[in-house]
Amino acid sequence: MDWKRTREPADAWHMTDDLHVEHGKGDPFAAAIRATRMSMIITDPRQADNPIVFVNDAFLRLSGYERHEVLGKNCRFLQGSKTDKATVDLLREAIAEKVDVSVDILNYRKDGSTFWNALFISPVSNDRGELLFFFASQLDVSDRKRSEHRMTADKERFEKAVKERTRELEAALEAQTTLLHEVDHRVKNNLQMISSLIVMQSRTIKDAATKKSLTTMLERIEALSTVHRRLYQSKDVSRFDVAEFARDLVTDLLTASGRAEIKSTLDLEPIVISAEKATPVALMVNELVTNALKHAFKEKPDGTTAGRIGIKMSQPDGHFNIEVSDDGVGMADASGDASFGMRLIKSLARQLHADIEWRDAGPGTKVVISMPNEPQQKGNVS
Amino acid sequence: MIEPLKVLIVEDEALLAMELESLVEEAGHSVVGWATSSTEAKAMVDSTEADIAFVDIHLTDGPTGVEVAEYIGEKKNSMVVFMTANPKRIPDHFAGAIGVIAKPYTMNGLMSALRYLQEGVHRPPPKSVLPAGFTLSPAFKTVWAPAA
Ligand SMILES: Nc1ncnc2c1ncn2[C@@H]1O[C@H](COP(=O)(O)OP(=O)(O)OP(=O)(O)O)[C@@H](O)[C@H]1O
Ligand SMILES: [Mg+2]
Numbered sequence: 001m002d003w004k005r006t007r008e009p010a011d012a013w014h015m016t017d018d019l020h021v022e023h024g025k026g027d028p029f030a031a032a033i034r035a036t037r038m039s040m041i042i043t044d045p046r047q048a049d050n051p052i053v054f055v056n057d058a059f060l061r062l063s064g065y066e067r068h069e070v071l072g073k074n075c076r077f078l079q080g081s082k083t084d085k086a087t088v089d090l091l092r093e094a095i096a097e098k099v100d101v102s103v104d105i106l107n108y109r110k111d112g113s114t115f116w117n118a119l120f121i122s123p124v125s126n127d128r129g130e131l132l133f134f135f136a137s138q139l140d141v142s143d144r145k146r147s148e149h150r151m152t153a154d155k156e157r158f159e160k161a162v163k164e165r166t167r168e169l170e171a172a173l174e175a176q177t178t179l180l181h182e183v184d185h186r187v188k189n190n191l192q193m194i195s196s197l198i199v200m201q202s203r204t205i206k207d208a209a210t211k212k213s214l215t216t217m218l219e220r221i222e223a224l225s226t227v228h229r230r231l232y233q234s235k236d237v238s239r240f241d242v243a244e245f246a247r248d249l250v251t252d253l254l255t256a257s258g259r260a261e262i263k264s265t266l267d268l269e270p271i272v273i274s275a276e277k278a279t280p281v282a283l284m285v286n287e288l289v290t291n292a293l294k295h296a297f298k299e300k301p302d303g304t305t306a307g308r309i310g311i312k313m314s315q316p317d318g319h320f321n322i323e324v325s326d327d328g329v330g331m332a333d334a335s336g337d338a339s340f341g342m343r344l345i346k347s348l349a350r351q352l353h354a355d356i357e358w359r360d361a362g363p364g365t366k367v368v369i370s371m372p373n374e375p376q377q378k379g380n381v382s
Numbered sequence: 383m384i385e386p387l388k389v390l391i392v393e394d395e396a397l398l399a400m401e402l403e404s405l406v407e408e409a410g411h412s413v414v415g416w417a418t419s420s421t422e423a424k425a426m427v428d429s430t431e432a433d434i435a436f437v438d439i440h441l442t443d444g445p446t447g448v449e450v451a452e453y454i455g456e457k458k459n460s461m462v463v464f465m466t467a468n469p470k471r472i473p474d475h476f477a478g479a480i481g482v483i484a485k486p487y488t489m490n491g492l493m494s495a496l497r498y499l500q501e502g503v504h505r506p507p508p509k510s511v512l513p514a515g516f517t518l519s520p521a522f523k524t525v526w527a528p529a530a
Contacts, residue, residue: 181468181470184467186467188485189395192398192487195489196400196401200401222486229515248515252488252490252491252514256488256490256493
């Protein structure tokens with residue numbers, strides 16, 4: 001196509017296309033555009049197929065073409081097979097609507113190599129609003145694109161790695177849960193067996209004192225059993241509902257004692273403690289309740305041993321308090337600290353950083369335990 | 383005086399079965415048989431008369447306790463109470479069983495459970511309170527322990 005024939009001679013931009021026109025070279029703006037390192041072209045939409053009417057040297061350096069190879073051609077020769085169709089559509093629409101457009105597009109050099117082109121096209125109109133040219137600038141942004149691609153690839157790789165790791169962790173957690181259930185199952189069965197062994201042994205023993213001591217041992221082991229039975233009933237295996245446990249324990253000990261005249265008063269706030277505290281707390285409560293049952297209630301003249309055992313559990317700010325009380329004979333006559341039960345209670349209290357105090361309740365005894373407890377999550381154990 | 387229970391024990395752990403038998407008999411009931419596997423248990427269900435079967439979930443031939451409970455349920459000649467350290471293995475419908483005694487149970491917990499079951503089997507619903515460690519199936523809960 002011969003663009004020279006159809007050009008508008010009055011236009012200064014146009015003149016600059018003609019390499020041999022002297023006054024075009026004298027225009028400082030035209031000179032600047034010719035010399036800039038930014039690749040620039042001008043097309044003429046009033047000619048058929050909107051051909052290139054001006055290119056600067058930077059464009060030729062960027063694209064690898066000679067000037068005569070590109071003048072008069074539509075810009076599409078820069079596109080190639082890997083150029084994004086949607087981006088090309090975007091350009092076409094903007095040109096049809098005569099508006100600015102700015103895209104990153106993959107373009108091809110003369111030698112077939114590609115570069116990422118940050119392309120900016122804007123229409124140029126005259127005073128009367130008639131469209132005269134399109135002005136386009138090109139910037140090679142292959143480096144930026146490369147790092148963008150690398151970042152996207154990195155991101156995808158990371159996401160994949162994270163997904164994989166999550167899957168691994170989930171599988172590990174599941175395996176661990178299965179294992180926990182298996183171990184829990186065995187612990188429970190073994191505790192049951194220990195109890196059974198003691199009961200069976202006890203049946204064969206005639207001596208009352210030995211039998212009594214086996215019964216005490218059974219009570220302690222059963223307190224542990226009750227902890228374990230309750231421990232994994234909730235969804236959260238790390239928390240333990242100590243009030244529910246106390247209810248179970250007292251009911252059990254009272255009925256086991258076979259002494260229907262002894263009543264219990266339970267005043268239990270729902271209190272959750274961490275699992276590792278469950279065993280010492282349970283053992284301590286067991287010792288105190290069995291002590292009250294064993295020692296507090298002396299036989300009355302009518303042969304009965306009526307009485308009341310009270311357990312109160314509360315949690316005033318950051319503390320967990322337990323009170324075990326009876327209205328029996330009191331501990332004025334108690335023989336001191338030497339016995340095993342007392343030593344056990346005091347050691348457990350130390351382990352729990354608990355303060356423990358025996359008070360004369362007149363009548364009877366009130367044991368008050370107070371220990372720090374982590375703040376409660378609202379709601380329940382599950 | 384309520385008549386005593388005839389009990390079938392389905393438990394793979396000899397020690398526990400032995401001790402359970404002693405406790406059942408101490409409480410005045412009788413044990414009609416002890417099975418360690420589902421096969422043994424089914425044969426025993428066919429050949430004996432029991433009021434209650436205590437069924438562990440894990441038997442010598444695998445986690446077949448539920449299957450045993452279903453078999454007993456079809457025969458309709460006795461009632462089932464699961465006795466397991468793994469109550470989570472029991473299906474929601476309990477395979478028709480009364481409930482579950484969770485291991486480890488206490489000696490007293492078991493005695494209370496026997497008393498409760500004796501009342502429940504021969505004079506339903508039971509008058510005693512539900513013993514600690516004993517959980518009723520949803521179906522039995524509505525009949526034996528309706529919400530007040
Ligand atoms: N609630 C109580 N009322 C009256 N006396 C008590 C009470 N609690 C403890 N005692 C007295 O304190 C003593 C020490 O109790 P401790 O628990 O150490 O021993 P024990 O119960 O006799 O035996 P064991 O070592 O098996 O527990 C008891 O022998 C008893 O005299
Ligand atoms: Mg004691």
